[in-house]
Amino acid sequence: MQGTWLLGIDWLIRLAALFWIPSRTTPAAARSWLLLVGFVPLLGLPMYLLFGHPWLSRERVRRQTNASEVIRAEQATMTALRWVPPDGTAAAEVAPLVERLGDFMPTHGNSVQLLDDYDGSLRALIADIDAARERIHLLYYLMFDDAVGDAVVAALKRAVARGVQCRVLLDAVGAKPGLRRYAQPLRDAGVIVHDMLPGGLRWRRSGRMDLRNHRKVAVFDNKAAYVGSQNLASPAFVRGFPNRELVARIEGPEVAHLQAVFASDWYIETGERLEVAATYSVSDADVPTQLLPSGPAYPFENARDAVNALIHLAQRKLVLTTPYFIPDDATLAALRIAALSGVEVQLILSESNNQRLTAWAQESYYDELMRSGVKIALYRPHFLHAKHLSVDDDIALIGSINLDIRSFALNAEIGMLCYDRDVVGRLREVEAGYLADATVLSLESWRTRPGWRRGREGIARLADSFM
Secondary structure (H helix, E strand, O other): OHHHHHHHHHHHHHHHHHHHHHHOOOHHHHHHHHHHHHHOHHHHHHHHHHHOOOOEOHHHHHHHHHHHHHHHHHHOOOHHHEOOOOOOOHHHHHHHHHHHHHOOOOEEEEEEEEEOOHHHHHHHHHHHHHHOOOEEEEEEOOEOOOHHHHHHHHHHHHHHHOOOEEEEEEEOOOOHHHHHHHHHHHHHHOOEEEEEOOOHHHHHHOEOOOOOEOOEEEEEOOOEEEEEOOOEOOOOOEOOEOEEOOEEEEEOOHHHHHHHHHHHHHHHHHOOOOOOOOOOOOOOOOEEEEEEEEOOOOOOOHHHHHHHHHHHHOOOEEEEEOOOEEOOHHHHHHHHHHHHOOOEEEEEEEOOOOOHHHHHHHHOOHHHHHHHOOEEEEEOOOEEOOOEEEEOOOEEEEEOOOEEHHHHHHOEEEEEEEOOHHHHHHHHHHHHHHHHOEEEOOHHHHOOOOHHHHHHHHHHHHHOOOO
């Protein structure tokens, strides 16, 4: 009798999953979840309930909607700062899309400095903390309790001592070591510290427990700001392979927009509305830039949609750099179509990787991409943690966005588009540096890998589809 009941429950779970899961997830993810539930119903169902749908609490979604409305209303009063792309350009097509997705208009009058020296960018960050006179806002996914964490905390304490208002937002999971060591000493010194998307028993008030805020943003006095891939940590993410990063230091009107991103996340986490200073300075460099925030609180997958649009708009050359490459079907098709259409498509990945499952899964895409004409290079000397892409000679995207399903669907991310040939030229120099120290894959040699590796890649690819 007991066996009959268990069999009935087993089939009831399978049938319920068949009707329920496809309506709540993407087709690719639904297939993977249905396969798991079909094989192991009593394990698959609770796993799906925990990880199957990227849900956020209604309150967080409401606060993001409110923040978006405020951002759009404020920009309506700043029409003199709006940059209008020339007709017939790729920028004229992508800029309106990015604004509708992420709320921010393109602005002119910015200067953008690209920092690809790990220690040098940290020294610049500390220098800006020491130079701040009114406010410092730091928003980071990861902060370690190491020499870099010590240096940042010491600089923040110096800032508070001279009367600067300091706020720090850190992801509750990614920055757990830093929060554990530094949160109370910082609060005792006068720095306001909050964790984002708290885990443990508090996760149910936030959303799905593995959603993370992956942004890296620093803003100083509405005069300077940073956005990019670098966290507040020493570079040893992968043992023996220190990180290589890319950070953009910005001056100009875009700083106020990055301040608005911080204020939005602060409001979403705390319910407190911060005033975003309307003061700004216009740089003689006059680089047009535009912010692209994304995350599950938005109605669309902003990062994925914008990246795919950029891929489709490429006419001559497209270079994509990312440490984690798990594309969804739309992105994979976009890359394939671009290469088959005659665009030179270069994918730069890291030969070393701190996420083994992801490394195996991304290898499963290499054959199809190389058959289409995509060039794949594996950077050797460091763990290449930088995240950026360049389109022809006109557009660059720099920030925290990986080319994977997690960045597209689950993480809160930030990117900055630069519509400027000089910035793209400087980025091309960085990319050339990667390629000079990279192994270029060939389809013929790749196909000689042993069969067990192909099997491992397929299993890892299936596992990474559980989104």
